[in-house]
Amino acid sequence: MTMIFGVPLAVLSGQLLIGIINGAFYALLSLGLAVIFGLLKIINFAHGAMYMLGALVTVVLFDLLGVNYWVALFVAPVLVGAFGILIEYFLLRRIAGQDHIYSLLLTFGVALIIQGVLTNIYGVSGLRYSMPDLFKGGINLGFMFLPYYRAWVIVVALLVCFGTWFIIEKTKLGSYLRAGTEDSQLMQGFGINVPLLVSLTYGFGVMLAAFAGVLAAPIYSVTPVMGSNILIVVFAVVVIGGMGSIGGAIITGILMGIIEGLTKTFYPPASSAVIFLVMVVVLMIRPAGLFGKEA
Amino acid sequence: MNQTFNPASIHQAIVEQQKAQDRKKMIVNGVLLLLLMAAPFVMYPVFLMKILCFALFAVAFNLLFGFTGLLSFGHAAFLASGGYTTGYLLSNFSGLTTELGILAGTATATAMGLVFALLSIRRQGIYFAMVTLALAQLVFFFFVQSEFTGGEDGMHGIPRGELFGLINLEDNLNMYYFVLAVFIACYLLVQRIVSSPYGQILKAIKQNEPRAVSLGYNVDRYKILAFVISAALAGLAGSMKSVVFQLASLNDAHWHMSGEVILMTLVGGMGTLLGPVVGATFVVNVEYQLSQGPLRDWVDPILGGIFVLTVLAFRSGIVGELQKFMRKNLG
Numbered sequence: 342m343t344m345i346f347g348v349p350l351a352v353l354s355g356q357l358l359i360g361i362i363n364g365a366f367y368a369l370l371s372l373g374l375a376v377i378f379g380l381l382k383i384i385n386f387a388h389g390a391m392y393m394l395g396a397l398v399t400v401v402l403f404d405l406l407g408v409n410y411w412v413a414l415f416v417a418p419v420l421v422g423a424f425g426i427l428i429e430y431f432l433l434r435r436i437a438g439q440d441h442i443y444s445l446l447l448t449f450g451v452a453l454i455i456q457g458v459l460t461n462i463y464g465v466s467g468l469r470y471s472m473p474d475l476f477k478g479g480i481n482l483g484f485m486f487l488p489y490y491r492a493w494v495i496v497v498a499l500l501v502c503f504g505t506w507f508i509i510e511k512t513k514l515g516s517y518l519r520a521g522t523e524d525s526q527l528m529q530g531f532g533i534n535v536p537l538l539v540s541l542t543y544g545f546g547v548m549l550a551a552f553a554g555v556l557a558a559p560i561y562s563v564t565p566v567m568g569s570n571i572l573i574v575v576f577a578v579v580v581i582g583g584m585g586s587i588g589g590a591i592i593t594g595i596l597m598g599i600i601e602g603l604t605k606t607f608y609p610p611a612s613s614a615v616i617f618l619v620m621v622v623v624l625m626i627r628p629a630g631l632f633g634k635e636a
Numbered sequence: 637m638n639q640t641f642n643p644a645s646i647h648q649a650i651v652e653q654q655k656a657q658d659r660k661k662m663i664v665n666g667v668l669l670l671l672l673m674a675a676p677f678v679m680y681p682v683f684l685m686k687i688l689c690f691a692l693f694a695v696a697f698n699l700l701f702g703f704t705g706l707l708s709f710g711h712a713a714f715l716a717s718g719g720y721t722t723g724y725l726l727s728n729f730s731g732l733t734t735e736l737g738i739l740a741g742t743a744t745a746t747a748m749g750l751v752f753a754l755l756s757i758r759r760q761g762i763y764f765a766m767v768t769l770a771l772a773q774l775v776f777f778f779f780v781q782s783e784f785t786g787g788e789d790g791m792h793g794i795p796r797g798e799l800f801g802l803i804n805l806e807d808n809l810n811m812y813y814f815v816l817a818v819f820i821a822c823y824l825l826v827q828r829i830v831s832s833p834y835g836q837i838l839k840a841i842k843q844n845e846p847r848a849v850s851l852g853y854n855v856d857r858y859k860i861l862a863f864v865i866s867a868a869l870a871g872l873a874g875s876m877k878s879v880v881f882q883l884a885s886l887n888d889a890h891w892h893m894s895g896e897v898i899l900m901t902l903v904g905g906m907g908t909l910l911g912p913v914v915g916a917t918f919v920v921n922v923e924y925q926l927s928q929g930p931l932r933d934w935v936d937p938i939l940g941g942i943f944v945l946t947v948l949a950f951r952s953g954i955v956g957e958l959q960k961f962m963r964k965n966l967g
Contacts, residue, residue, distance in 0.1 A: 384762050435948055441762045442707050446902065447947045449895055453940025461933050573891060577770045584763060614777035617770045621755060624767060628758050 348606055354485040356606040357599065362491050362560075364598020365498035366553050370571065371578040371590040372502055373549035376509065379585030380522045380542050382441050383433060386448040388575065389568025390455040391547045394421045395554020396563045397459065400470045410473040410559070418551040425547030426540050433543065434536070452569075459565035467562035476559070494556050501552065502591045509587055518542060577620045583633020593631060672816055681808040682880065687920050688819045689877040694900040694912030696869030699826055701898070702907035703835065704862045705842030709765040709894050710752065710772030711870050714745040716779060716889035718871030719878035721745075723794040724784050726879070734797040734805055738875040745871020746864060748775070753863035757856050760845075769891060776889045790885030794878055805879070815876055822869055827909055829865065838862055899939060902946050905953025914954050 370392060377385045385391075398417040402408035408416065428451060436443045472490055479488035509515040518538060521528045525535045554568075561567065578597050582589030597616050605612040623631060675684055693715055700706050722741030725732055756767040779785045786792070796805040805811045829835050837858055840848045849855050878884040887893065896919065904915020919939070926935045950957055 378762075382762075384765070432944065432948065442765065443947050443951075445707075445709075445762060445765060446898065447944060449898075450940045450943025450947065453895075453943065454937045455940075457934065457937030457940060460936070573769065573773050576766050577773070580763070580766050580770060584766075610781050613780075614774055617774040617777070620767075620770050621774065624755060624759075 346607070350484050353606055356602045358485065358487065358491060358602075360599040360602020360605070361595065362494055362598070363601060364595035365495050366557060366571070366594075367575055367578050367598050368502050368591045368594030369498050369549055369553040369556075370575040371582065371594045372505055372587065373546040373553075374575060374579050375582070375585055375587050375590035376505065376549070377543055377546035378579070379587060380509075380518050381539055382444075382522070383543070384441060384445040384448065385543075385546065386445055386572070387428070387452040387455065388448075388547075388550050389570075389572030390452040391421055391425060391550040391568070392554040392557070392571065393459075393563075393565060393568035394424070394455065395551030396470075396558040396561070396567065397463070397468070397554070397565065398551070399555045399558045400468045400563050403470065410555075413558075414552070414555050417555045418548040421551035421554075422544040422548035426544040429540050429543040434539075437539075452572075456565050456569060463565055465564050465566055467564045470558045470563055472559045490559060494560070498553075498556065501549070505549065506587050506591065574616055577616050581616075581620050581623050581630055583630025586630065586632040589630065589632025669820075672820075673813075676809055676812045681812040683924070685812055685815045685880045686877075687917050688815050689873050689880060690897075690900065690920055691913040691916040692819050692822055692876070693870055693873040694897055694904065694916040695823060695826055695909075696866045696873060697897045698901045698906055698912040699829065699869070700862055700866040701901060702911070703830055703842065704838045704859060706859060706863065707761075707765045707898070708752075708768040708863070708866070709891070709898070710768035710770075710775075711866075711897050712889050712891060712893035713752070713772035713775040714749060714867045714870035715874035715877070715893060715897075716884070716886075717748050717775065718742055718745040718874030719884040719888055720779065720785050720791065722875035723791045723878045723884040726794050726797055727791065730795075732797070733801045734799050734879060737797070738872065738879065741875030741878070742868055742872040745874065746868040749864045749867020749871070750860070752867065753860040757859050757863065769894065772889075772891060772894060776886070776891070779886060779889050785884070785886070788886065790883060790887075791878070792883055794882045794884065796879055796882060811880060815880065818872070818876060822872065823909075823913070826869070830909065834858070834861075896939075899943055899946075901953075902951075903942060903953055905955030905957070905959075908953070908955045908959065911953050911955040918954065 370388065373391075374385055374388050377383050377388075395417050398420055399410075399413040402413055402416065403410075432447060432451065433444060436447060476488075476490035476493060479486055479491075481487075509518060517528070517533055521533065521535045521538050529535050557563075557567075574597075575594075578594050579590055581597065582591075582593030597619065600619065601612055601615055604615040611618070627633075693711070696714075697708070697711050700708055718741035720741075721744040722737045725740050726734065726737040752768060752771050755771060756764055759767050780787060784791075796811060798804055799810070799814055803810050803814070805814065830838075837848065837853055840851075841853075841855055841858060845855060874884075874888060877888070900915035900919045901912045902915065903918055904913065905911030922938070922942070923935055926932060926938060931938065946953065952960065
């Protein structure tokens with residue numbers, strides 16, 4: 342058997358694959374956080390809860406109405422996104438323009454409520470969601486086995502990430518968004534409905550989280566607390582990438598997934614801490630993050 | 637009637653007024669102290685000690701958040717490292733007296749606070765919160781992996797031992813008076829810090845950091861010191877908590893604990909001296925009462941609701957709102 346640094350190639354590539362998949366989720370989630378933070382200056386502590394809602398809605402829709410995976414892939418993010426817009430409209434808007442810390446505290450409270458209520462309804466043991474038939478099985482690449490579903494997750498996550506980056510950095514709509522955050526009064530003066538833009542941006546960021554949740558439903562255990570721990574990792578990813586940097590969030594997300602996978606192969610005890618270690622090192626060398634601009 | 641304009645007599649009148657106010661304050665404080673001394677005869681001492689430990693934790697946190705304007709989302713790390721260090725030492729070195737164990741726990745948290753501060757102090761606002769959160773998470777994983785903490789099971793049966801090798805702390809009443817004494821000392825210390833020139837500079841930094849810089853203050857050094865003091869007191873709270881409950885667990889290191897201390901401070905009234913104490917009392921009581929009743933599964937969502945409500949409607953907290961009310965209605 343081929344060995345690399347004393348580890349069988351199959352094991353190494355298997356862990357790498359898991360790393361890339363986790364990285365794809367980190368990228369999607371940190372992208373949503375970065376969009377919301379970069380454009381609205383809101384630290385969305387409810388992001389993990391939104392990710393969980395995406396997965397949970399998928400499962401519940403299937404159980405109650407038999408809604409299949411493909412429909413859920415669109416419906417769940419839209420539903421959760423609409424919920425996000427309600428939160429923005431009724432809660433976050435009231436503290437707009439005040440210290441950003443309050444947005445963090447408010448969304449933290451919202452996350453506690455959502456998670457707590459759903460835990461009471463569904464428990465913490467995890468709900469089952471079966472893989473769509475199309476994705477059952479996989480192909481043998483010679484050195485490793487690649488399940489179809491995992492390949493699909495990687496491809497679609499990358500596409501969505503790229504699309505989001507493109508919309509925000511390269512299109513007219515994106516330029517409105519960025520201008521609206523630079524000087525919202527001036528934009529309002531030009532006849533652009535900035536509050537609506539803010540609501541939609543928050544909704545969009547939340548949709549990205551919910552979309553990640555749908556993708557996660559067939560492979561991870563769906564529980565009301567599934568968003569709580571990944572959220573903190575994603576925060577670290579955003580800090581490493583540079584807060585508010587959209588491209589930075591995507592690249593760092595995938596990179597951190599891979600680093601985590603490698604750590605799991607070579608030194609398992611450190612695997613859950615390695616991302617935070619990277620963060621500390623990055624902060625010492627580049628306080629603004631890898632892709633951030635010095636404030 | 638030249639006399640009325642005599643500066644000396646005006647000065648004397650002010651001094652008299654000041655004295656009268658001081659007397660009033662002394663009486664209020666004396667009554668409070670008596671109540672605290674008598675409390676364990678009316679209520680369960682361990683519950684009171686829980687409140688005191690969390691109150692100290694919140695007071696420590698408030699020094700940083702309420703007075704310096706730095707939101708740390710990683711204070712659980714100090715609480716837990718204090719608790720684990722004390723627990724480990726007291727469990728494994730039987731010759732050690734309790735106060736030395738607690739001091740060692742506090743020292744560990746202080747050192748950790750310095751490291752946290754050096755790494756995070758350059759960041760501001762939300763960035764600062766995220767960095768402290770991630771650092772605390774690193775500490776959390778360290779505790780999960782380490783053998784001495786007992787991992788998921790936690791550390792049990794920590795001996796309370798004897799204070800100075802003389803006073804038996806297994807007795808709840810002795811333990812209570814020790815915790816109370818430490819708490820009052822720390823509270824007075826924070827009061828002293830806040831009203832000192834150093835404390836004034838902290839407040840200045842909170843209100844307008846660039847201006848404090850332009851006045852020539854080395855802002856980073858002031859903030860680092862505030863962070864370290866806050867971490868030390870939080871560690872002390874954790875150390876005492878582990879002795880009181882004879883238990884140290886991962887709960888204390890989890891980021892939810894960092895959130896809870898924010899809630900306590902915010903609900904009580906951040907930036908006021910008494911606020912965190914009131915807030916801790918309130919939150920500990922709410923948690924306890926809920927856990928006894930039919931709503932025992934709804935503690936988290938209810939705390940979340942309190943959080944949202946406080947941020948939206950009563951941002952100055954219980955003590956802050958009361959102060960506002962009194963200023964408005966009682967002149």
